[in-house]
Amino acid sequence: MNMGTAEIWMIIVALGIGSFLIRFSFLGIIGNRRIPDWVLRHLRYTPVAVLPALVAPMVVWPAATGGAFDPPRVLAAAAALGLGYATRNVVAAIGAGAVTLYAMLYLLG
Known part of the structure; x- marks a missing residue:
């Protein structure tokens, strides 16, 4: 598989943005709300x-x-x-x- 430098950097940036969005969906959106006790119990x-x-x-x-x-x-x-x-x-x-x-x-x- 022959990829150029630009393609590799586009993949790296896309994966970085995807990783950020996955984390933000949990931390950024729910971050200031109280999580139910049953969820906290499972997260332990x-x-x-x-x-x-x-x-x-x-x-x-x-x-x-x-x-x-x-x-x-x-x-x-x-x-x-x-x-x-x-x-x-x-x-x-x-x-x-x-x-x-x-x-x-x-x-x-």
């Missing part, structure tokens, strides 16, 4: 739903192994999940996962 669970959706494919089908099962990544995910659940500390969970991943990659190859 958004990060809890999004983070596993981002991480799970990297654990189950890692690109580094061509989609094959990889014990170091599964062990790192289990360590991060276990420590995060036990301590409720995100930084500690991320650190435990990173340390476990690198240790298992070193030990298991």
Whole structure:
């Protein structure tokens, strides 16, 4: 696909405007109104739903192994999940996962 510089910049600007409009539709239009309690209750669970959706494919089908099962990544995910659940500390969970991943990659190859 051969695209010129002007076409690429037009696509970037169009995506930027689209992204702004999506955010403005929620923040700009509803920003100064009171959101019902039931909506706020559901919004609290958004990060809890999004983070596993981002991480799970990297654990189950890692690109580094061509989609094959990889014990170091599964062990790192289990360590991060276990420590995060036990301590409720995100930084500690991320650190435990990173340390476990690198240790298992070193030990298991």
